[in-house]
Amino acid sequence: MAKFSSLNVGDAKVFRLSDYxxxxxxxxxxxxxxKLSSMVKMEYEVIADYLVREKGYNPEYLLKPFEANLDFVKKGLLLDFARGNVVQIRFDGYIAKASHGTRFLSEKEIIEVYGPNRKWDVAEKFTQNMLEAWNGPLSEKVRTLLDYFDMPASLAFARAVDSVDAAAEGKSVETYTVWPDVHDALLYMFKRERFSLNEGGYFPALKSDPDQxxxxxxxxxxxxxxxxxxxxxxxxxxxxxxxxxxxxxxxxxxxxxxxxxxxxxxxxxxxxxxxxxxxxxxxxxxxxxxxxxxxxxxxxxxxxxxxxxxxxxxxxxxxxxxxxKCLYVGDNLIQDIYTPSEYTRCDTVSVVEELSAEGMVGSHKKHSDSQILVSDTWGSYFCCGGKGSFDANCTLWSKIIQNHSQICVPDLECLANHNLDHCYSPFVVEEDSCKQMGYYPSCPASLAVLL
Missing domain, CATH: 3.40.50.1000 (HAD superfamily/HAD-like)
Known part of the structure; x- marks a missing residue:
């Protein structure tokens, strides 16, 4: 439940920076x-090169042009290690969409894999305690791709699964062991010693041309x-x-x-x-x-x-x-939003670039990197796109935003445009409430159609 350090004006709660x-x-x-289009592509290419060079994966799959599967890349996806699947979940662990490798599963296939309720027990446990998937036992079964540093791992993982399937020549693969190799590639890129040594691909690229x-x-x-x-x-x-x-x-x-x-x-x-x-x-x-x-x-x-x-x-x-009274502003919904909200008395503001990339009600501003942030295949970051109520279609990520942050903005510019006494309408998590009010400057278009 979101915690409000804000004032009450009449019957309405407000959030303002001056209260902290x-x-x-x-x-x-x-x-x-x-510049996400450039950065995510570079990250993918470093991962793919490592998987081919160090782990022996088939370059026919891993070294395809990144752009060939651009729409596959999405922040907030989960990797099902053992099955070789990539999934999008609702806030309750329901599998909204899934792929095996880069091939999307039909509705029938999702039910065959995850059961008639389309619930994966690991995903359900994750939604109940999100830190378990970070360092706990669940971390051996699932990985959540939470930001733009690990987002391209979805495509690397999926193409590596395609490579394993091709090598199996039609035989069933009982358990996939791709993730440890992808994880090694991420460590190769981001291990902190790499920066001073100018190694790992990612740091040298940034250092040589930071303006890119x-x-x-x-x-x-x-x-x-x-x-x-x-x-x-x-x-x-x-x-x-x-x-x-x-x-x-x-x-x-x-x-x-x-x-x-x-x-x-x-x-x-x-x-x-x-x-x-x-x-x-x-x-x-x-x-x-x-x-x-x-x-x-x-x-x-x-x-x-x-x-x-x-x-x-x-x-x-x-x-x-x-x-x-403390406020923390961040983008990673588990590290920066859920954890301080759940485990400390610190309030939070979530920064989610998908808010502007996907479009907001009444806004025609276009995010410069919409091509990498918006996926027609996976759908909205905020909404699973099914039929029914607002609550029934929220992704896990929109639930975290609503339950654990005061407001959500696409960038700091939205806050910097106002003085510190400016009153924002925060999220109010109550039954039948208009939960989109905490999005600023306005609600994501994908959620608005459900209200």
């Missing part, structure tokens, strides 16, 4: 946005961040290691980016940052040194790893408030 003592941000895909992949923050957003810093305690929590975070932050916010935040946390290893007790690590340049306590933390510094409880102690000292 502290405002924090994720970096990647929140403050630092990417990174979008610079507008002056409007930078001015807004400075205004926030002058009125609130501001913080940055990113999963990126300090060297990569400094590179991207400098490129999108400028050389003085550190002046926009009272404290910066790198390599936070979310969602564990919000649930665990891992200590903060002091940094010497880009090198991790000794662990420290909350009492050792100083304004203006950058730290590595850490946990929410210690950060909250720092925020108490910085605000001189016993229980400072």
């Amino acid at each position: 003592d502290c405002v924090g941000f994720d970096l990647d895909n929140t403050i630092c946005r990417y 992949y990174i979008i610079k923050c507008s002056n409007n957003v930078l001015s807004w961040l400075r205004l926030l810093k002058s009125k609130k305690v501001t913080f940055l929590i990113t999963g990126s290691h300090v060297d990569f975070a400094s590179f991207t932050a400098t490129h999108c916010m400028g050389e003085d980016w550190r002046n926009l935040f009272d404290v910066v946390v790198c390599y936070a290893r979310k969602p564990g940052f919000f649930t665990g007790v891992r200590p903060f690590i002091a940094l010497d340049g880009f090198e991790e040194r000794d662990s420290i306590t909350a009492a050792d933390m100083k304004p203006g510094n950058i730290y590595s790893q850490g946990n929410w409880q210690d950060l909250q102690q720092f925020l108490k000292m910085a605000t001189k408030e016993e229980t400072p």
Whole structure:
């Protein structure tokens, strides 16, 4: 259930930034946005090259042009490891659509695989406890593709399954073991040591031509961040290691980016940052040194790893408030939205670029990367597109947005266009309520047709 730190105006709840003592941000895909068509294609090509070169997969399948299956790529899909399937689920675990490899399954085939209720027990368990699929037992059976860094893994996984099927020459494959290889490819790309070594394909590409992949923050957003810093305690929590975070932050916010935040946390290893007790690590340049306590933390510094409880102690000292009201703004719906909402007293704002890419009611603004964010095959990020009620057709992701964030915006520009006292209508999760009101500037077109 969403928690409201906002005021009541008459009978209506409102959300406004001025009600908070502290405002924090994720970096990647929140403050630092990417040119997704270029970046996702590059990521896929690095993964595919690795699978062919290091794991021996058939290049006929993996090295097909990325564009040949562009519509297959979608954020928020789940990988069914053992069956070699890619699935889209509703909020209750119902399999709305599924493919085996890159071949989409018919309605009849989905029922044959997942039963007449179209429920996969693993997906159901995942919807009940989403952290179980992160580090728990479910992580050995399913993977959720939550952001634009792992989104291309859906196509790599599916094409690798096609490759295995082709090698089987019509014989049944009882259990697929493709995922560990795809996971190795992701580690090859993103392991934090790769940045300084200029290895792994992804980091060298970004470093050699950052303008091809990174979008610079507008002056409007930078001015807004400075205004926030002058009125609130501001913080940055990113999963990126300090060297990569400094590179991207400098490129999108400028050389003085550190002046926009009272404290910066790198390599936070979310969602564990919000649930665990891992200590903060002091940094010497880009090198991790000794662990420290909350009492050792100083304004203006950058730290590595850490946990929410210690950060909250720092925020108490910085605000001189016993229980400072905190807001966190991020894009990853499990790491940045569900976990802080469920496990801390921190409110959240979700940043979802699909909101503008798919289209909003009354808006004709076109997202520059709609071609990579919109899939006609899988359908909407927010709605499964079936018949029936609003609730019956919400994807898991739209449920998380509605239940665990105050509002949802496509980018920070939407917030920066208003002063800190601006009143937004937050999500109100009540029976028969108009749940789309928290989307700003307006409701996704796919959900509006159900209301």
